[in-house]
Amino acid sequence: MNMYGERQTQAAVGLVDLRSDTVTHPTDAMRAAMANAEVGDDQFGEDPTVNRLEVHCAEVLGKEAGVFMPSGTMGNLSSVITHCAPGQQVILGDRCHILGSESGGISALGGVMPRAVPTNTDGTLPLDALAIATMPAGPGGAQPALIAIENTHNFCGGTVLSQEYIAQVRALADERGLPIHMDGARIFNAAAALGIPVREIAQQVDSVQFCFSKGLGAPVGSMVVGDLAFIDKVRTKRKLLGGALRQSGVIAAAAQVAMDTMIARLPEDHARARLLAETIAEYPAFSIDLDTVQTNIVIFKSQRDQTEVVAMLRERGILAVSLGAAGIRLVTHYQITDSDIDRAVVAIREIAHA
Ligand SMILES: Cc1ncc(COP(=O)(O)O)c(C=O)c1O
Structure with missing residues (x-):
């Protein structure tokens, strides 16, 4: 069975496959870039294609640094367990991907406690609920350490968080001294819908995970961006989770083509x-x-x-x-x-x- 409870099927040849934007195959340009990718050992920091992609993505998102990830799930997981110590809480929405579709990794592997607030139909989390959930814990309570929001929101139907809404969450987070992680698997769709540069969205949050393998059409990969010290720690968590790769320029090359040709x-x-x-x-x-x-x-x-x-x-x-x-x-x-x-x-x- 696949994750949607369907029996495993052959690739959808001749069918109009609207199940997900993850079903796309690499473009010819991606395959050519993969075949010709300059590579090195990424764990020595020597894969030039990965290094270029990380720098490029950090620049596009307006952050200090980026780290290439095998998947969005690992990008979110590495980020959450960097922001939160075991026993601390991440405040998130009850319909978000991190809570419902990532196999409970933040708890199973990071000891992080999710505290879910209700999700509005537009993908926002009610600010009053967030304000209550982010109050400092009393004695014996689990300390809130992170707010996680999703943009666009998959299970709400690809809804876009308005910049005004994110600013309100930012103001609350600042009041509480908490960072914000954005599961921006489809953040480029959000930016396109709002008609603004993606960095304007990213600048409101501390870390962003985004996927090359959704609307951008690459076969594999995600990126986490944030400040340098945070990304160094996320890189260590990626290793802990078995996600540090070697000649990953082969897949980063396709992701670079996605960044160059698929956003517009x-x-x-x-x-x-x-x-x-x-x-x-x-x-x-x-x-x-x-x-x-x-x-x-x-x-x-x-x-x-x-x-x-x-x-x-x-x-x-x-x-x-x-x-x-x-x-x-x-x-x-x-x-x-x-x-x-x-x-x-x-x-x-x-x-x-x-
Ligand atoms: C909103 C959201 N976040 C994260 C992910 C996880 O990405 P991946 O499938 O690459 O692990 C997905 C995948 O569909 C998603 O829709």
Whole structure:
């Protein structure tokens, strides 16, 4: 079974794969860059391709330093266990990826206690709940040590945190003397939706994890950025977790192509997601909150059994995932074309009338 409870399947050849933006294959330019990558031993700090990528990403995000990670999960985990000592608390949302989809790593491997506050439908965490949860612990309590926010918010449907909202969380964090970690797996989608440079988002938080392997289309990899002293510690945690690599320039090369060529095209994915969402919204058989469709993710509900809808879509060549109580998710990415969207629209209309 895969993580969505589906039986393992062959790669989705000839199908319109809207399950996730993680299903993309590397572009020809990425494969060429991988084949020609200059490499060295990264644990000696000698992989020039990784070194260049880390410097480049730190610059783009406006931070002092970056460390290349094998996955977003390891990026978040290394960051959280650097910010928090065992027995301390990270304050996060009850629908966030770190809490619900990273195998409990922060507790299992870092002894960090998650304290979840409710998540609003737009991916924000209520400020009054955050204010209570971040109060210093009394005797015998677990000390809050970090606030973690997610931008864009995957299970809220790719919603973008406004800059004004993040500033309010920043003000609270400063009042409490706490750092903020942003799970920015899709932070470039957030920046594209807001029409601002990504560094303006990053400058409001202490650390950011972002993924090359989501909307940016690279096959592997994430980056954590922050200040130099923090990144040095995160690098040590990455080693602890078995994530320190050797000639990782081979994969960093594809990530560099992603940074160079895939960011500017993200608004295309957003426009295609919007089209899907507007089609879904036409039918009373489905329900969707169009306000949450801000980037490349569409989550909707159906009067019909959800797994049946996913199966009906599959019969029509469209792959979607059921997220349980959250609904059915469709995600656009660089391999989804206008004609794929046309095909998906036809399938949605058929199912609505079935
Ligand atoms: C919001 C968010 N954070 C983190 C991750 C983890 O990334 P990875 O699958 O590379 O471990 C994901 C993956 O889908 C995600 O959606």
